[in-house]
Amino acid sequence: MNKILALLFTVLSAAVNANPAPLVSIDTHDTFFNAIKAHCGKAFVGKVTKDNVGNTFGDNTLIMHVRECSNTQLHIPFHVGDDASRTWILTKTGSGLMLKHDHRNEDGSFHTSTMYGGHTTDRGYNEVQSFPADAYSKQLFIDSGITASTDNVWQMMIYPTHFNYRLVRPAREVQVDFDLTNPVEPPGTPWGYEPIN
Template identity: 30%
Template sequence: MSASILIRAALIAGVAGLAGCATPATSSPSTGEGVPARHFLAKLTPYCGRAFPGRVVEGQPASDDPVWNQPAVLFLRCERDGNILSLSLGEDRSRVWLLGSTPAGLRLSHMHSHPDGSPEDLNAYGGLARDPAPTATRVEFPADEPTLKLFAEHGLRASRDNVWALELADENTLVYELKRRGRTFRMAFDLSRPQTPPPPPWAEMPVR
């Protein structure tokens, strides 16, 4: 499956449940200092086509999944449809984050796949950006309606309060964040240390 097809499918899935909503995007009152959330896409442009090492810098509570102790590499690819950020954790290439504009607003989607490229059951979830964003370097994504429905189907009641964020903490650091009551998870990627990109994510392997 090509990268463009992958991101289109995810973004379409993410906004399918929003068509009937009166307010298409989660928004916060303008303070006069906010900027359009979609402008964050341009902030990532200088890093397109490169891969960067990362690590978990905060985990409360700490995960007992050993995969998070593996070397982390984030590969940022910029497509016409949006940005594809594939996360490799050692040999695990199951995770892809998609960041792109939809008719409803800027959306962050999480794709999870099996080694053969087939999607996991919990897949294509994420959030619509609060718009305007508080700053040009941080965008927050509360769980959107399709994600709330998906979490309910899987019995993930606590996850309904998820707010994800992407932040350029400084010129050398990209932060991925997840927060909800009783849960904080943050990964930091060192943009000053580009390295050889990892193999393609499992999501781009042909399904067998």
Template identity: 35%
Template sequence: MNYLTVLTALGFAVAIPGVAKTPALTSSSAAFEQFFQQLSLQCGKAYPGKLTLEPEGDDMLTGTELLIVHFRECTDSQLKVPFHIELEATADWNRSRTWIFTKHADKLELRHDHRTKEGDDDKVTMYGGFSYGEGTVIRHEFQSVERTAESGYFRGWRIEIEPGVRYTYGTVRGSEWSWRIDFDLSQPLAELPPAPWGHSE
């Protein structure tokens, strides 16, 4: 199944039971709270995406795979967002990755939950960092303290969200994207993906 084929069969997904009701955005909310609320608006939905930027020599993705983001588990303080990758060569799926956003009293935290197909923790998992700078209602950056210290310039992740338009995840070096994937928020999938590896249905 390729990206264009899926797009022709898309419809609106129904929010799953138990998803936390998202409070309305208010001008008095801090930027990180408004950003978290924008992410929360997607709860219970999944969207197709594709690779849009990859550094030379990086072969994690070819740019032809169907990618799916699923805003799957939502509470007032935490969002668990699986990232599914279609493996074209085998028609199978890599369901090892889940992005976890946690809202603290004064900032956000991003962690990467990586699991094996058996559901165990991967060798590298739960890495990430806290939001850096004030951010905006549509963009936040999360610093990797270790990678920043090693390189001497900012290293981390950038997340952008425009409800109804796009959700973007990527890595940042300095002020520039180094790796980026974009999801089409105007095209919610009619059929939600199964649970990521290591998570219950």
């Protein structure tokens, strides 16, 4: 499984690096992507503002770090306290935007549940884009015994003062809001972090 995931990550990175020119022509996707990219190199503290099932992230400090940016891809590590296992990867694909969740074990190897996410299916808005779970993610969730997650839709929202990350599906909603007006010192390197070449 880890070999397949490593190959997937390599192919994804190679495809992005092979053509560094902007791929997306839909204005709302470009505006959204560039609004996040404008914060490249900065980190921001977040807080849970919606969570209908309880304390998803505990009392941990939540920090997003727009760590690396190219014309076609953004790497945004999401730190939960000392847990540096998560990186959001936002990619221009030529037909829209793709969101993937890169999850690693502490030794840098791929977690058994990683690279799940989805692709835009419409124009969205300058400030808001939605990513319904793709076929790979649905199969991963089925294999992992969490079939409810096959209905996942991830949303990202970017405004002048805040960034929101939201997961929604029937009977499940969690949202973290990040304050873009008060950058903080970026955390350390995420576990198994793969820089953009």
